[in-house]
Structure formats: C-alpha cells, structure tokens
Amino acid sequence: MDTMIDVVLRSYPVTTQTFHYQRLAEFARLGVLGTVWVESRSDGHVDPDLEALFGDRVRFIGDLPAPSSAEIARHAKLLTEAATKAKSGNGEGGPAGAVKQTLSGIRLGKYLRYHGAARLVHAAFCTANLTIARAAAQTAGLPYSTEVHSPLSWSRNPGWFRVKVADAYVVAVISDYTRKRVISHCPDARDRIVEVHCGLSSRPESPPSTNHGRMLTSVGGLVDKKGHDMFIGACDRLGEPGEVIGGGELQSDLARLIDHLDAPVQMLGELPHSEVLDRIGGSRVGVLAARQAEAGDEDGVPVALVEFMRAGVPVCSTPVAGIPELLRTIGALATENDHIALAAAIREGCAETSRGVEVVENSYSSEDESALLAKLLAAVPGPSSPDNTNKTALAASLGARRHKP
Structure with missing residues (x-):
C-alpha cells in the first residue's frame, strides 16, 4: 500500500x-x-x-x-x-x-x-x-x-x-x-x-489464564453509562469481593454508595494498562453493567469485555448497544439497571470461557x-x-x- x-x-x-x-x-x-x-x-x-x-x-x-x-x-x-x-x-x-x-x-x-x-x-x-x-x-x-x-x-x-x-x-x-x-x-x-x-492484538503478552481468583472485576470510566453502581449493588447482594478500575466524575458518588452499603468493593482508580491486564487475568468474572445514560449515551462495544474474553475470564454484561453481538451465546446478559438480575447472572450464568478466547481471536484481532x-x-x-x-x-x-x- x-x-x-x-x-x-x-x-x-x-x-x-x-x-x-x-x-x-x-x-x-x-x-x-x-x-x-x-x-x-x-x-x-x-x-x-x-x-x-x-x-x-x-x-x-x-x-x-x-x-x-x-x-x-x-x-x-x-x-x-x-x-x-x-x-x-x-x-x-x-x-x-x-x-x-x-x-x-x-x-x-x-x-x-x-x-x-x-x-x-x-x-x-x-x-x-x-x-x-x-x-x-x-x-x-x-x-x-x-x-x-x-x-x-x-x-x-x-x-x-x-x-x-x-x-x-x-x-x-x-x-x-x-x-x-x-x-x-x-x-x-x-x-x-x-x-x-x-x-x-492477536499477540497478547501472556496466554489466557487458567488460574482465576475470587474477585469480580469491573473496568471502565466512572461515568453513568458504565453502570458501576449496579455492579456495586450486585457484589453487595452476592457478598463477593469486587474491584472497580477506572477514574472519572462519579468517583465520590460511588465511594459513598460503597460506604452506605458496606459493600465488599474496592475502587482502584486508574492503573497502568499492564496492571489492568494482570487484574483482568486474575478475575473470577469480568462484569460491565452497561446502560443507556442521559440523552441516549451508551457504550459501543466495550473493549474491557474483549480483554476479559481474551484472558479466558467469564463475562457478564447487559444487552446494550453492540454487547449482545460480542457475547453472542457466551457469557451472561442481565437486565439493564437491575442489580438483582446482575447478581443472579453472575452467580448462575458465567461458566463458558474457551469460546470467548475463540471469538476474540477470530473476530476482534x-x-x-x-x-x-x-x-x-x-x-x-x-x-x-x-x-x-x-x-x-x-x-x-x-x-x-x-x-x-
């Protein structure tokens, strides 16, 4: 060319x-x-x-x-x-x-x-x-x-x-x-x-992990369309530890919600990309409770979900925008703006991992x-x-x- x-x-x-x-x-x-x-x-x-x-x-x-x-x-x-x-x-x-x-x-x-x-x-x-x-x-x-x-x-x-x-x-x-x-x-x-x-990149720094930890992880800017408040509510309902990686305008609001619920969630702020990938690979489930926010703003196809899938981590999200096309028949989809449904999807629907790696390699290189x-x-x-x-x-x-x- x-x-x-x-x-x-x-x-x-x-x-x-x-x-x-x-x-x-x-x-x-x-x-x-x-x-x-x-x-x-x-x-x-x-x-x-x-x-x-x-x-x-x-x-x-x-x-x-x-x-x-x-x-x-x-x-x-x-x-x-x-x-x-x-x-x-x-x-x-x-x-x-x-x-x-x-x-x-x-x-x-x-x-x-x-x-x-x-x-x-x-x-x-x-x-x-x-x-x-x-x-x-x-x-x-x-x-x-x-x-x-x-x-x-x-x-x-x-x-x-x-x-x-x-x-x-x-x-x-x-x-x-x-x-x-x-x-x-x-x-x-x-x-x-x-x-x-x-x-x-189809040449990741490390192969998909087979040794996932206990943590539920949500990665994305701290803005309304990412639905981190639903993630915090789901972690609280499940009693499972979670972490939110990202920075943004809702930092204080989300911190107050965690304190109010006494939810087992850590807010880690923005991290170097290499450290984000390490935490993604060590997660039990990757979660993004995406929603349509004010004036119609919503995610397209969140790259964080693609990174979880490439790492072989089960994923759970919502049927917003292009997310169903990404997850297809793998992962779990919960009703938008419903932390109870999100908790149920995390608990019951996140078992498939190998096909996530395949989807990324074939369609998201x-x-x-x-x-x-x-x-x-x-x-x-x-x-x-x-x-x-x-x-x-x-x-x-x-x-x-x-x-x-």
Missing part, C-alpha cells in the same frame, strides 16, 4: 483509548500511517512499545501557522455550519467548541494543501475529531473518512452528525447495531459503511481489523482522481467491504 493516511485525534496521549493506539500501530506497521494530528495535549501515558511505533509522527495542530483572515473568510461556510448545526451537550463543546475545532481544521488544511503528503484524512472518532478532519480535508481538497463508536455521536446532535458524515468517503462502524443506527440517521451513507471492530480498514481507505480516490467526488462508485468498488455476521 502506498496510501498515506493522516489521522486526527482530539488529545494525546489518552490512556483509555488503547484500541486507537493499536490501530495506529498497525497502520504504521503496514506502512500507511502518515502524521497523527492532535488538537491538544493531555496528561495521560502511552504504552512505550506503541509510542515507539508512531510517537515521532505525532504533531500538534496548534503548532502550525494560523490561517489569515482572508483564508478564514474563504471557508466561512464551514464555520457557519458549525455555529448553526452544533448543539450544546454534543461531546465537543457545543457551537463554540465546533467553531474552534473547525478553525483548527482550517489551520491543518492550509498546511496539508501546501506541505502535506497525505492522500486522505481519517478521524478516529466522529465527534470533535471528525469536525477537525472534515474542515481540514475540505480546505486541502482531500477526501476524509471516520469511525463511529458511541451513540453520543448522533444522539445529542443528529443534525450536525448528518452534516459531517454526508461527505465522508468511508464510515467505519464497530457493530451491526451501530451500522443500523447510523443508517437511520444518514440513509445516504448506507453504501459507504463498513463494520470494523475495535480489536486487540487488531491486526486483521486494522488491515481491513487500511485496505478500504487505500481504495479511496486521491485528490487528483477524476472520481474523487463519486462516493457511490467508490462504494461499489470496495470489494473488501463486508458486513460481519
């Missing part, structure tokens, strides 16, 4: 987005990764092995020369769309945030137009990342693509989502559930959608999924191609595109 794909991230590094770093690492290994463009720095830490593969490719958009007032005026339509279509609570700072990110995109697009080597700009998420990537691509005269993970992308701001997806050449979704939801909002995008899972996405993006016509506006013809030519069973 000789396509150079520039990728847009909102911040770098981000400890909770392991699957994105693995995606970037695979793009680098395949020789298609150009520059990783980032809007802002964060305080997280990246796995040194992954950073060694692409860390020197990372550049910050704010370090580029700002566009002139004349250049901004030439792209007034992009700014007007951001100001009028973006809504508050949309995951990217409302209208003001969308305008700011559009300006970042214009700044990046100016650079790419005259100095960049990319043939395509890819947004790793379709909230702020896509706002930047779309503006950059349209300023530079390049095609762009995106990935859709969480319903937050469309549930809080469907009109702005439709605008941004309308001109994307490839829309990668992580589950059939997501595919159907995107089509319901953007029916014209149907032929440009491909299902590409958030995978894990980071290498295979990233290679598929790279092949799809390589099929996008370059900026000088006479077909670069014919997305329907492109969709018909994507022989590798598939809808997973």
